[in-house]
Amino acid sequence: MQREPHTTNATATTAAPGVPTLPGNRGIWVGILAEMTEFGLLFMVYFIARAHHPEAFMKGPGELHTEAGMINTLLMISGSFCVAKATFAVRRQKQRLALRWLAGVGVAIVGYLLIKYLEITWNIAHGVVGTAGVFYAVYYYLTFTHMVHIVWGGMGLTWIIFRTAGGAYHENHQGLESFALYWHATDLAWLIIFPLIYLLR
């Protein structure tokens, strides 16, 4: 498969024109490495808790609303797809197209939060609360931490939409690329949470 790294101009970074540059800026890479470390530690907690309480972790996923988890996985993936499309669009100077794709990310975020609200309401009605057992405590810890990152993503997206509409990424795309990387990292975390919590018996 042909690799097509994007190139930049001298205005955007210190790289020479035409030289492929890593998307985003250094700050966001540090940020998402910290995010992956944070989730990595929470996954270690999951593994240790599961090893000590295998029965609770075998029974637990069956008590959850799997469809809610699956829909949120589809929304996360679709959000990642939309933000990647927005990044490519802005590199082609298609600001209006980029804005439409960013609106798609907004739909994914709102949809995710709505499904989470419905899921938690359903959970409470069915006695799935954090104090019901070790599996449920780990489930809430992991999914709430992830939800906080989604809310941060929503705030970041609002800023990026305003900046894109104002033409801020006409030549230097780093801001939008950095937001895209943050969203992809949050997606990566969910791609591990979903099978661990909802599927693995």
Place this chain on the structure above:
Amino acid sequence: MATPSSSPTAAERRLNLLWLALVGLTLGGTLLVERANPGVAVTLFICLTMAIKGRLIIDYFMELKAFPGRLQRLFRLYFYLLPLLTLCTWLFADQIAAMTTLITR
């Protein structure tokens, strides 16, 4: 300064196929796991789909395939290690529990 192309590049068009693949893996994987009896084959399948989906995001959505180096290796390693740890926890729960038990005297 080079003028940006007005039509989508191959990499941009490839995103559509990748999205379809990720959706397919999610829907197919969930349906299969929900209908199958828990076992080592299902666990292995879950770990494999986790690794494949992660790799697709890292390589093409984050565009790290085009940038070989420490960052690419680190992200790819994450999606080798986590599925492997998932499988190990499923297969060797007793041994991991023994290793992570605090001994009080």
